[in-house]
Amino acid sequence: MIISMPFLSIWFRRTNAMLITGSFMLLLLLAGSIIAPLLFALDPLAIDATRKLEAPSATYLLGTDEFGRDTFARIVYGAHVSLRVAFAATALTAVVGIILGTVSGQSRLADAIIGRISDSLLVFPGFVLAIMILAAIGPAEINVVLAVFLLYVPRVIRTVRASVIEFITADFVQAARSVGIGNFRLLAVHVLPNATGPVMVQLSFGFAWAILVEAGLSFLGLGLPPPSPSWGNMISDAREFIRTAPWLMFAPGAMISLAVLSLNLIGDGLRDMLDPRLQNKINL
Amino acid sequence: MKHVAPIPAESQTGTSGSGTTAFHGAAEPALEIRGLQVRFPSDQGPVSVIDGIDLSIAKGEILGLVGESGCGKTMLARSILRLIPPPGRVTGGKIMFDGVDLLGLNHERMRPIRGDKIAIVLQEPMTSLNPALRIGDQITEVLKAHRPLLSQAERNALASDLLEQVGIQMASQRLTQYPHELSGGIRQRVVIAMALVCGDVRLLIADEPTTALDVTIQAQILELFTRLQAERRMAVLLITHDLGVIAQTAHRVAVMYAGRIVEIAEVNQLFDSPRHPYTRGLLLSLPRRGVGLPKSQLPAIAGSVPKLSNLPSGCSFYDRCPHHLEDRCQVSVPALEETRPGSWVRCHRWRELPAFELPADVKP
Amino acid sequence: MNSFATADPEPILEVKDLVKHFASSGSWSWQQRRKTRAVDGISFKLLPGSTLALVGESGCGKSTTAKLILQLLEPDSGDIRLCGESVTKPKKNALRRLRRNVQMVFQDPYASLTPHLKIGAILREPFLVKGVRPRYEINERVRFVLTAVGLDPNIAQRFPHELSGGQRQRVGIARAIAGEPRLIVCDEPVSALDVSIRSQIINLLLDLQKSCGLSFLFISHDLDLVAHVSDVVAVMYLGKIVEQAPAATFFAQPRHPYSQALLASSPIPDPRRRTKPAIRGEIMAGTELGAGCRFRNRCPLAVSLCAAAEPELQTITESHEVACHRADETAYTHEASQFQTHANK
Ligand SMILES: Nc1ncnc2c1ncn2[C@@H]1O[C@H](COP(=O)(O)OP(=O)(O)OP(=O)(O)O)[C@@H](O)[C@H]1O
Ligand code: SF4
Ligand code: SF4
Ligand SMILES: [Mg+2]
Numbered sequence: 001m002i003i004s005m006p007f008l009s010i011w012f013r014r015t016n017a018m019l020i021t022g023s024f025m026l027l028l029l030l031a032g033s034i035i036a037p038l039l040f041a042l043d044p045l046a047i048d049a050t051r052k053l054e055a056p057s058a059t060y061l062l063g064t065d066e067f068g069r070d071t072f073a074r075i076v077y078g079a080h081v082s083l084r085v086a087f088a089a090t091a092l093t094a095v096v097g098i099i100l101g102t103v104s105g106q107s108r109l110a111d112a113i114i115g116r117i118s119d120s121l122l123v124f125p126g127f128v129l130a131i132m133i134l135a136a137i138g139p140a141e142i143n144v145v146l147a148v149f150l151l152y153v154p155r156v157i158r159t160v161r162a163s164v165i166e167f168i169t170a171d172f173v174q175a176a177r178s179v180g181i182g183n184f185r186l187l188a189v190h191v192l193p194n195a196t197g198p199v200m201v202q203l204s205f206g207f208a209w210a211i212l213v214e215a216g217l218s219f220l221g222l223g224l225p226p227p228s229p230s231w232g233n234m235i236s237d238a239r240e241f242i243r244t245a246p247w248l249m250f251a252p253g254a255m256i257s258l259a260v261l262s263l264n265l266i267g268d269g270l271r272d273m274l275d276p277r278l279q280n281k282i283n284l
Numbered sequence: 285m286k287h288v289a290p291i292p293a294e295s296q297t298g299t300s301g302s303g304t305t306a307f308h309g310a311a312e313p314a315l316e317i318r319g320l321q322v323r324f325p326s327d328q329g330p331v332s333v334i335d336g337i338d339l340s341i342a343k344g345e346i347l348g349l350v351g352e353s354g355c356g357k358t359m360l361a362r363s364i365l366r367l368i369p370p371p372g373r374v375t376g377g378k379i380m381f382d383g384v385d386l387l388g389l390n391h392e393r394m395r396p397i398r399g400d401k402i403a404i405v406l407q408e409p410m411t412s413l414n415p416a417l418r419i420g421d422q423i424t425e426v427l428k429a430h431r432p433l434l435s436q437a438e439r440n441a442l443a444s445d446l447l448e449q450v451g452i453q454m455a456s457q458r459l460t461q462y463p464h465e466l467s468g469g470i471r472q473r474v475v476i477a478m479a480l481v482c483g484d485v486r487l488l489i490a491d492e493p494t495t496a497l498d499v500t501i502q503a504q505i506l507e508l509f510t511r512l513q514a515e516r517r518m519a520v521l522l523i524t525h526d527l528g529v530i531a532q533t534a535h536r537v538a539v540m541y542a543g544r545i546v547e548i549a550e551v552n553q554l555f556d557s558p559r560h561p562y563t564r565g566l567l568l569s570l571p572r573r574g575v576g577l578p579k580s581q582l583p584a585i586a587g588s589v590p591k592l593s594n595l596p597s598g599c600s601f602y603d604r605c606p607h608h609l610e611d612r613c614q615v616s617v618p619a620l621e622e623t624r625p626g627s628w629v630r631c632h633r634w635r636e637l638p639a640f641e642l643p644a645d646v647k648p
Numbered sequence: 649m650n651s652f653a654t655a656d657p658e659p660i661l662e663v664k665d666l667v668k669h670f671a672s673s674g675s676w677s678w679q680q681r682r683k684t685r686a687v688d689g690i691s692f693k694l695l696p697g698s699t700l701a702l703v704g705e706s707g708c709g710k711s712t713t714a715k716l717i718l719q720l721l722e723p724d725s726g727d728i729r730l731c732g733e734s735v736t737k738p739k740k741n742a743l744r745r746l747r748r749n750v751q752m753v754f755q756d757p758y759a760s761l762t763p764h765l766k767i768g769a770i771l772r773e774p775f776l777v778k779g780v781r782p783r784y785e786i787n788e789r790v791r792f793v794l795t796a797v798g799l800d801p802n803i804a805q806r807f808p809h810e811l812s813g814g815q816r817q818r819v820g821i822a823r824a825i826a827g828e829p830r831l832i833v834c835d836e837p838v839s840a841l842d843v844s845i846r847s848q849i850i851n852l853l854l855d856l857q858k859s860c861g862l863s864f865l866f867i868s869h870d871l872d873l874v875a876h877v878s879d880v881v882a883v884m885y886l887g888k889i890v891e892q893a894p895a896a897t898f899f900a901q902p903r904h905p906y907s908q909a910l911l912a913s914s915p916i917p918d919p920r921r922r923t924k925p926a927i928r929g930e931i932m933a934g935t936e937l938g939a940g941c942r943f944r945n946r947c948p949l950a951v952s953l954c955a956a957a958e959p960e961l962q963t964i965t966e967s968h969e970v971a972c973h974r975a976d977e978t979a980y981t982h983e984a985s986q987f988q989t990h991a992n993k
Contacts, residue, residue: 352842352843352844353842354842467930467931468706469930470930498705498706498869499869499871499910499913499914499915500705500909500910500913500925500926500927500946501930502913502915503912503913503914503915503923503924503925503926504925504928506915506925507924507925525842525843526915527843527917528872528914528915528916528917529915530917531915531916531917531918531919532915532916532919532922532923551919552919552920555917555918555919555920562844565844566843566844567917569843569844569846569847570847570872570917571847571850571870571872571873571875571876571877572872572916572917572918573871573872573875573899573916574875574899576876578875578876578877578878578895578896579854579876579877580854581851581854581855582847582850582851582876583847584847584848584851585844585845585847585848586848588812588813588814588815588842588844588845589812589842589844589845604844
């Protein structure tokens with residue numbers, strides 16, 4: 001008998017600390033970026049030429065930039081942009097990754113083709129490849145999404161493929177097959193749910209990574225075209241004023257760190273939660 | 285097969301006390317466990333996976349330990365080697381070996397005992413061997429640790445000598461092979477050889493050593509065990525759930541149920557007249573060639589093994605026991621009582637139970 | 649109806665010259681590619697309501713045979729007939745229908761239930777496949793099969809990890825009988841269970857066999873258990889059947905040297921009857937097989953003929969078949985050796 005359950009729940013409690021903190025931070029971020037525009041009259045593009053580069057005050061919580069735009073408003077709307085890009089890229093990655101991963105795990109031919117292509121994508125350092133892609137197809141929100149997707153999808157494919165290969169021969173799948181279940185239901189109901197954990201881990205890291213890449217690309221001027229209030233653009237613009245108006249750099253930088261940190265915490269939390277299930281069985 | 289005579293009854297009469305503090309053992313114990321308790325934390329508070337075990341193994345004796353998986357057999361073996369996986373902890377008791385309490389030793393002083401004086405053989409031979417090392421290198425590696433003064437040539441000679449002792453042919457050739465190139469039976473022989481590297485192993489713990497093997501191979505490995513044991517006068521703790529293996533190899537048998545020992549007896553005694561209702565249930569439920577009608581219902585033990593976190597109060601076998609009495613068995617945990625010299629049972633009603641009888645043989 | 653028809657009732661299952669080889673894994677170079685002859689031309693029949701036990705060393709091809717019969721693997725050659733119809737060259741619809749006649753109970757009750765599905769969901773599947781509708785009708789039948797295997801129907805609400813090993817195996821059996829098959833393949837159905845639970849599950853299987861007229865293909869290495877449950881015993885060695893006989897005959901008079909060795913070395917739970925290792929050595933590697941008898945490297949009776957020619961299965965007495973060149977010399981000579989036991993002297 002394996003009396004894993006009581007110990008498991010202890011593990012859950014311990015590792016959930018990371019998961020809970022991460023999710024809480026992310027929720028706060030999301031909620032803030034949704035609620036703030038409802039509470040305050042915020043316009044990220046409104047220019048107040050009389051109040052340029054002002055320090056944080058009661059009217060402008062985070063001060064203003066060189067055109068006299070409200071930094072707080074731009075941070076809030078920047079959250080929309082960054083999270084939208086990251087979310088779109090992650091969703092696309094998930095859908096395509098799961099489908100291609102499943103196909104790879106099932107057919108040798110497909111595996112050879114898909115495997116070659118994803119390997120060649122993985123050869124380049126991710127960010128360099130992103131720059132190359134965007135330099136080729138030009139800066140635009142949808143192109144950033146595409147670049148992030150292309151960079152991250154091989155990892156998801158690999159993860160799903162590994163799970164499919166592992167579980168397709170498992171006893172419970174053979175048992176379901178011998179009852180007469182068709183291939184589609186077999187995969188959807190019996191095989192793929194086993195990949196949920198590892199895929200979620202991958203995706204949460206992917207999400208964090210998407211935010212970083214978007215910021216990095218915008219910083220280099222390859223991301224969203226100005227005057228879009230993306231966090232990357234804001235940092236890029238703030239470079240000149242790092243001495244005179246450091247809050248301009250600090251605010252978006254902190255937001256990026258916060259968002260990335262929260263998602264990494266979620267990813268780590270998920271991973272730790274899943275690992276002991278496989279390893280910490282205490283066989284008495 | 286060299287069948288080693290059971291230990292004479294007088295050598296087994298312990299310095300008997302009363303109740304749970306009794307000492308159930310032999311005159312010359314190689315290992316003596318007293319009041320051992322191992323606990324794991326859980327949602328419902330600490331769970332005792334081993335709850336007050338008293339056991340001793342005489343020099344030159346094979347003590348069989350039977351019980352279902354999860355009843356604590358492996359934890360018992362691991363606590364002797366001080367290898368309880370965290371978050372489990374030994375929370376009480378003594379394990380006396382060579383005049384010292386193993387539970388009181390620090391890691392520095394424990395290390396030379398492990399492998400040197402006490403060795404262990406596990407169920408799955410593959411997990412005990414390093415897949416990346418040749419057999420010869422693995423054995424000489426162990427020799428290096430325990431016999432640092434030998435030269436490499438001496439080590440190699442000793443390694444091939446050891447393989448021959450465990451019945452491996454063409455030993456020198458085998459030394460250059462990797463574990464995956466060997467069959468299960470030969471791997472298990474290699475593991476046994478490695479366990480015995482040090483020459484003066486006094487206690488060999490074998491945890492389900494043949495469960496992963498085929499019967500024809502199992503018979504060979506068991507024969508090897510009994511031969512080595514007799515040659516070296518080792519004490520052996522043989523853990524298994526297979527009553528057939530126990531009957532064929534052990535001198536004395538301890539039966540465990542849910543973290544406690546419920547019966548100890550000399551092997552013939554245990555199989556001829558088991559006292560505990562659990563032991564009786566097990567022996568009755570075994571299908572046997574030539575006993576009982578084919579395709580007839582087997583006398584089964586009702587219910588299932590209780591969770592350690594949720595044991596019945598009083599006797600742990602209460603729910604499943606056909607002889608249970610509400611006003612006695614549920615009230616207190618029965619003590620391990622001596623029923624005759626060398627035989628002990630943990631049951632309130634052992635005096636009242638009818639004599640044990642197997643169904644008569646059916647001659648085909 | 650078919651060419652195999654005899655006076656006997658029509659067999660539920662008939663296997664003819666079944667072959668399945670696997671490419672050995674691990675070797676990349678083409679020259680080194682060898683084949684594992686997992687199943688190498690076996691034939692047997694299984695009659696309605698009876699049990700055929702398949703015994704033998706691990707890796708001798710028992711599970712592969714089971715998977716072939718369940719069409720979880722495709723045979724290289726040979727024929728499998730279920731209820732008289734061939735399933736090896738099937739049309740899709742016919743296959744679906746035939747497939748329902750055979751189900752399987754797996755060895756490991758921990759691995760054979762999908763961990764993230766509730767018991768109810770697992771047991772609804774066979775009914776869904778059968779086309780039972782609507783949902784309450786399915787649920788009603790799930791309750792029925794749960795009761796039939798001695799479980800509380802409320803267990804449908806639970807996940808597999810909340811059940812004990814015995815309960816899980818009962819669920820596995822419930823799933824197998826849900827499709828109302830005529831044949832159940834039991835691959836070591838109790839060897840992963842707690843000792844004190846095994847007899848319950850065996851009793852359940854025997855019970856179901858009696859009440860539903862099921863046939864079993866029973867794979868096990870426990871000869872005492874096989875003696876208890878089976879009508880016919882077939883011994884496999886390295887992909888071949890080397891002996892086949894009615895159970896009573898087999899246990900009283902095994903004739904293949906390997907069968908005799910198996911019986912002699914399986915440990916008897918009685919310290920007064922000693923068993924002993926009857927043969928030395930291990931099974932031959934695939935590369936050494938050559939033309940002769942596959943057992944010759946361990947056989948105490950091997951002669952030069954054994955290395956030259958592979959013995960064919962031959963009938964020695966009514967329905968008792970043995971594949972050994974020296975089969976006429978292997979009969980036990982006195983009754984005491986009936987169980988190949990050696991009383992303590
Ligand atoms: N999918 C596979 N690929 C390659 N080889 C395989 C595969 N399945 C089985 N084999 C090999 O075929 C042989 C027969 O295997 P099988 O599982 O049928 O044995 P078995 O008699 O059921 O053994 P056990 O008693 O251990 O369950 C073995 O050598 C095994 O390694
Ligand atoms: S103490 Fe009672 S319940 Fe326990 S085994 Fe004895 S008779 Fe049965
Ligand atoms: S054919 Fe020869 S080697 Fe094979 S079992 Fe018979 S006697 Fe032994
Ligand atoms: Mg098998």
